[in-house]
Amino acid sequence: METKKRVLSGMQASGRLHLGNLLGALAKWKELQDGYECFYFIADWHALSTCYEDTHEIKGNTFEIAVDWLSVGIDPEKSTIFVQSFIPEHAVLHLLLSMITPVPWLERNPTYKEKQEEIKNRDLTTYGFLGYPVLQTADIALYKANCVPVGIDQLPHLELTREIVRRFNYIYKKDVFVEPEEILSETPKLPGTDGRKMSKSYNNAIYLSDPPEEIEKKVRSMLTDPRRERRADPGNPEICPVFALHNVYSPSPSQEKLQGISRGTTDSPAIDISEISDQCRTAKIGCVDCKIILAKNLIKKMQPIYEKRCKLKSNPQRIYEILSQGSKKARKIAIATLKEATEAMGIHMEAPRSTR
């Protein structure tokens, strides 16, 4: 039997998931479930690297992210879903790898520098923040993952993972760990309500957990083509964030319309994006109406996910069960790999029974 390649990826427990996450990472994760043996985990310890002073949201976020995943179809029957901190071997391997990782490798990591520039209101001078990619390497190496689906921003981290893995295998003369390859998930150019990229740190995101009323409120508050000041002014959909969302969530022109064939039916089909674009350019439609149409279409698309979410949330016990079952399964692998690693290092010892 051909064995499936192993995929592993994680998300930091630093907030609920939004439409950008769904179109990017989660869509890819879901797709991979059928062709690979998938491991998806919530990196709650990674969240500490930036939030160690204020930890009160980490536990709640871990739970909410699990609900988000399940609601969009990450399936515990197909994938192993787990929590980083349920598996202490992540911390142990992180320690061992930290012993062989040269600090300059970490200091020259572009993500490290960028984040320090970007996040000015928190102290990021800690050892743990510098070592973030070492913990990430432990996450990946413990499961000997062949492929890691990530966004483009994570490529420097994955390169470091490969370097650390190579160094370990070289020093201890045994190919214990596997050098993983990336599977790039598209980074959707999805704007948030203020026109900047949708991101929880910009406070402009629409979340999977937003109820329909909230989605409508957010859409109504969206920025539009700033040069369209009056209702009679023509607009430019190409620079309008509302239109960017129409592009994803509203119907595209139907085949019949594209070919100029009349359908000869009385039911008027929903207005499509080419019509919205035309009506915007000619000032036939106003921004308020345009947003109402978007809100309706977006809510319609998100409704099934929202309903599934509510159902899942009504049984939190079940969520914890899924997470602990997944963690149990993952931990078996983690324990075996850690044993191989300490054996290769020549430091493996069985702890006396009484301390186990």
Ligand code: TRP
């Ligand atoms: N650093 C990743 C992010 O911020 C999260 C992460 C932690 C991860 N450990 C991982 C991703 C291991 C892939 C594999 O998105």
Ligand code: SF4
């Ligand atoms: Fe944007 Fe729609 Fe207004 Fe045009 S009509 S500027 S697409 S919100």
